Amino acid sequence: MSAQTAVPAARRQRGINLEKWGWLFMRGSGVILVVLIFGHLFVNLMLGDGIRALDFGFVAGKFATPFWQWWDVLMLWLALIHGANGMRTIVNDYVTNERARKTLVWAVGLAAALLIILGTLVVFTFDPCLGLTEGSALEEVCAAQGIFPN
Ligand code: HEM
Structure with a gap:
């Protein structure tokens, strides 16, 4: 066998290796998630009055700040x-029926895409003065913007 034919053609990878990038993404995103998740928990549960400060106004305040929105x-x-990529790995590893595997991978992808779109919309379009009622804790804040209870 010559050196050229030593590696079967089917095993030679051309183009982008998506599985390799997926593997790297899981490690990279894991490191960033540690910072984001623990930063989130620390600011919401430990700073200031801690968990006692959590209410609609607290969330409204955060969503009014570009830093916390991002x-x-x-x-x-x-x-x-x-x-979703982790679930895709688990499904690929354990679901042996090809049709069921494909369906589940698609379902996971669709669920993630839907939640990403909905969540992003909520964060960037959130309006605490929408449907403002009399006696609301936000009455003053909204009045400053010229919005009063109906
Ligand atoms: C605290 C930050 C996180 C870190 C450091 C982290 C780290 C990792 C790493 C390194 C892997 C790859 C494991 C492997 O290939 O064997 C992984 C897999 C996975 N992660 Fe995370 N992750 C974090 C948060 C999350 C969150 C928030 C979710 C859910 C939304 C999640 C769901 C998964 C799933 C389902 C897998 C696949 C498990 C498997 O392959 O057996 N992780 N994670």
């Missing part, structure tokens, strides 16, 4: 893509 959106995207 923090939360990055956490959402990375956790969902990381989680």
